[in-house]
Amino acid sequence: MCGIVGYIGVRAASDILLAGLEKLEYRGYDSAGIATVRDGDVHCVRAKGKLHNLRDKMAGIENPARLGIGHTRWATHGKPEEYNAHPHMDVARRVAVVQNGIIENYRELREELKSKGHEFRSETDTEVIPHLIAECLTKLGDSPSPFLDAVREAVNHLQGAFAIAAINADYPDELIVARQQAPLAIGFGQGEFFCASDTPALVPHTNAVLNLENGELAKLTPLGIEVYNFAGDRLKKHPRTLDWNPIQVEKQGFKHFMLKEIYEQPGVVRACLEAYLDEKWSAADTTSPVKLDLSSILDENLEHVQILACGTSWHAALVGKYLIEQLAEIPTMVQYASEFRYAPAPLTANTLTVGVTQSGETADTLAALEMEKERRTGKPPEFQPRLLGITNRPESSLGLLVPQTIDLHAGMEIGVAATKTFIAQLMAFYALALELAYRRKTIAPIRLEEIIAGLRQLPSQIEQILESQERYIEELAHEFSETQDFIFLGRGINFPIALEGALKLKEISYIHAEGYPAGEMKHGPIALLDAKVPVVAIAMQGSVYDKVLSNAQEAKARDSRLIGVTPMDDPEAEETFDDLLPVPPVEELLSPILAVIPLQLLAYHIAARRGLDVDQPRNLAKSVTVE
Secondary structure, X not given: OOEEEEEEOOOOXXXXXXXXXXXXXXXXXXXXXXXXXXXXXXXXXXXXXXXXXXXXXXXXXXXXXXXXXXXXXXXOOOOOOHXXXXXXXXXXXXXXXXXXXXXXXXXXXXXXXXXXXXXXXXXXXXXXXXXXXXXXXXXXOOOOOHHHHHHHHHHOOOOEEEEXXXXXXXXXXXXXXXXXXXXXEEEEOOOXXXXXXXXXXXXXXXXXXXXXXXXXXXXXXXXXXXXXXXXXXXXXXXXXXXXXXXXXXXXXXXXXXXXXXXXXXXXXXXXHHHHHEOOOOOOOOOOOOEOOOOOOOOOOOOOEEEEEEOHHHXXXXXXXXXXXXXXXXXXXXXXXXXXXXXXXXXXXXXXXXXXXXXXXXXXXXXXXXXXXXHHHOOOOHHHOXXXXXXXXXXXXXXXXXXXXXXXXXXXXXXXXXXXXXXXXXXXXHHHHHHHHHHHHOOOOHHHHHHHHHHHHHHHHHHXXXXXXXXXXXXXXXXXXXOOOEEEXXXXXXXXXXXXXXXHHHHHXXXXXXXXXXXXXXXXXXXXXXOOOOOEEEEOOOOOOHHHHHHHHHHHHOOOOOEEEEOEOOOHHHHHHXXXXXXXXXXXXXXXXXXXXXXXXXXXXXXXXXXXXXXXXXXXXXXXXXXX
């Protein structure tokens, strides 16, 4: 959840660290701090709240130090106060550490260290680490690399998920980093090296990046990088080249990253179409229209699909379930990864398990996949694990865990509220469902051709919505700046879109919002309705269109203001709804990708109208790397 950065090289570290933290502030913004080594001492500055508070505190301070670490915090252990902010230091203030993750055995370590005379100044789990490193340093004697060995010994005492970066005033040419179940990447420069918990902090400086794997640590010096495992064995590692650039992490004239990323969605859909589907395919062809190479896990024996996800990814998975069951006729189950970990479904034979996480680092999803892999390994062939990941970061922990991934091709997403990665996840599920349907021959080739033709129309249709609707939605949002509650309704394939619309509004506007299957409205939730509770209904032409209109009328009869996401130029919808958010006509199967766009814009403009921080909503972080 938290963001960590580190630098060693020839330039002033503090400016680089602050700029890196700015790129990572979406990972946490309860507090921030940096520590640098200069003149034989560690200099640490911390501030409560967002990064600008730290900048203000450091204004006018010259700091030529060329080694440092920084942190932006999402609070887990300890209140979001300055005394709990990172970096944390040992008693002698010689060792400083920043951490992302949770140390599960910190209480035992803390009591043990207290018994040896160590004094603690915070409520955090992280503070045990610098004390533990300092304690290990006293035992090493004539080690050729004392600081590295002390960190290595310390991390072998830690239980939990963590990524750390550590500096020591007595070793001013060393930056030590370690990773266990939390992301950490190293950037390679010319005579300088960087580390960060996510690549946006690295791309302004380098596109040569090495992702540490679990159980690895590294020593960064101005002369190079050495990588070891926790047992102390030297490892041979090679950086990869990123295809991102600094322009992708700028707002490019938009007021917020979220709005920019909403407008990037037509391009994302085009990128997915190019990556997933054969442009020249027709119903007469005898090969699959899907270019994904999934033959090793999608054989003719496949009987079940289970999908593990959290948050917005879970909503995408619900759409995926509908597509796989309706197109490929395979029973599909969607589970919250956080629940599956503690109450897994009984093992079923010939089952594909799909993990969905935009960052590839969601702790619950990774742990659920790991558990599923372990409990199937060693079983008869029909129960062996078949794992697939859907992620925007194929190089992430998910990519290391599963044998195959579907790359979302969404580019870097900075806004905490997922928009373009959600659209890309839907596209990935369309491709997966079409591949399964083709293999199982559950739909006719001509029908397959029709669906693909419809998918190819989506980018221009999204552009049409953005061009024709944003100004109107911005004006409509003004009328809801004081609203306290919203209800979202959908049926069939668009019920998950109702859930997603409600989640987006909750995340960034702090308005209570709930999504329901439209047919369930009268089974309890209708009691909530009155003139103060607007209802947003997704009513797209298809099998449930008339039913949704009927359910909407029930809400209107209770004096609720009725907002409809409907096809353009629909006379029946115009008669039913008080306000319309029209989208181009589209067949029901493809409608989720268009229906969600007005809901994203509505959430964005209501939050912006309320004067809220759209890109960094309170209490949230972009990548949930703790349980």
